[in-house]
Amino acid sequence: MLSNLSISNYALIDSLNVGFDNGFTVITGETGAGKSILLGGLSLVLGKRADLSSLRDKNEKCIIEADFNIGQYGLMPFFEQNDLDHEEVTVVRREILPSGKSRAFVNDTPVRLDILSELGNRLIDIHSQHQTLELTENDFQLKLIDALAENAENLSKYKAQLQSYQKEEKELQQLIDFQNNADKEQDYNFFLLNELESANLKEGMLEALEAQYEQLNNVEFITEQLSKGNQLINGEQIGLLNLMTELKQVISKLSGFNEKYADLNARIQSVAIELDDINGELELFQEGIEANPSLLEEINAKLQLLYNLQKKHNVQEVSELIKIREELSEKAFETANLDDKIAAKKEALTELKNKLETLIILLRKRRTAVIPKLKKQLEEDLGQLGMPSASFQITLSNSETFKITGKDDLSFLFSANKGSAHGLLKKVASGGELSRIMLVIKALLAKYEKLPTIMFDEIDTGVSGEISNRMAMIMREMSREMQVFSITHLPQVASQGNQHYKVYKSEEAEVTKTNMRKLSEEERIVELAQMLGGKELSESALAHAKQLLN
Incomplete structure (x- = not known):
């Protein structure tokens, strides 16, 4: 229940702090006194989106804080799920900053607006005149039937199964779409894949082929240069080997005289060994090189193939061609296995559909069972509110599609007078009749939904006299099970409250302010x-x- 409400710097409210008790609380005040402002502030703390125009003083922040006694309402799972501290008296705070940004807190823990809104829906049902129009919508009417049928657990199971079904259905359609596109591209993709696979692509092969091509294409020049090099090393008179031999002999004669000559001799010996190795390699190179026009042509063909593939796929490296080949191979594998995947997905969908149909039958059975009870209760209660001839025709029919509530189409027709044809509520019910119907429905829902608090904003609009007194009695009866607020202009309703608060305006220093206080007897x-x-x-x-x- 709402135990305290504090509002500062909001619209015409400078500072307001008021406590509430359980039972039936009535709020009155002249038109324009600010009852709607009070509701607006409460709506903000329950998760409604903020507006900078709400600030009374644009340079100061607006703070709205509400205390709720929640110990007996089974909200622990919600608090645990959202990592919030569960307190017997839970404090919800909303701040609107001069910048236009807002912040929300539950027991001093910052929360997102969607979490605050979800918590607010579990704490208070604020029924405005606008919400009376919900009564004319099928979703609200079906919610009423499900509450009486105690379908909450079955609906939860159904929604979970429906979510799985829709996920599988979406994935199946994606597979079918992929298959349709794959069939169109399959031949071309296979052609590209075969082309890349026949190229026997390997990392570094382009560089190796280019080096081999350069050697074979310049074999005459290379042979000529190797021959010259061999001649320079092995020439009989001025060959490097002969000259090196003489140099070794000369310097070796000096090595015994001084350590520096010995070092020089060692270096010359090392050069001689290196020169001998070079001579050996030159001879091997000469023996290993030969003109091979057919091999040159083969390598040139491989290079042209690689160059063409690079140009075709708009890449610069063989590694990129290898990656494309792997991707095409994966596509080919996926395409080859699509039929099996689609068949498995269809089988899973059939199984989920069967589970859904089982739950749908159970939902419909329980709904069908309570409709006569609901019809009788509504007609009896409305009879007490001056509508003795009110009657309903409530029927269910099978829908072709899965909906969030099952596969039931609801027909909820109403007639206020004997002999009048039944029709849709929004077409045949007046504003006063809708108010009375909504009140008896809310009274019914209160018994099943176990909501801590409900606030009626002028639900008695369009009625007067004895009928308003009976409506007040219904609200007072509801307050035995929950905290009930009624904002009213009718003295018959206001007189039934356990507590009575008045909203009023005052002028201080030429500034108009909205205030609220509890009235004495x-x-x-x-x-x-x-x-x-x-x-x-x-x-x-x-x-x-x-x-x-x-």
């Missing part, structure tokens, strides 16, 4: 008398007010 009599007879209090109005309170 004497103040309630005056307020009711003014609601009955206007500002000028008469003895009869005061007597009538006392009679209403008693």
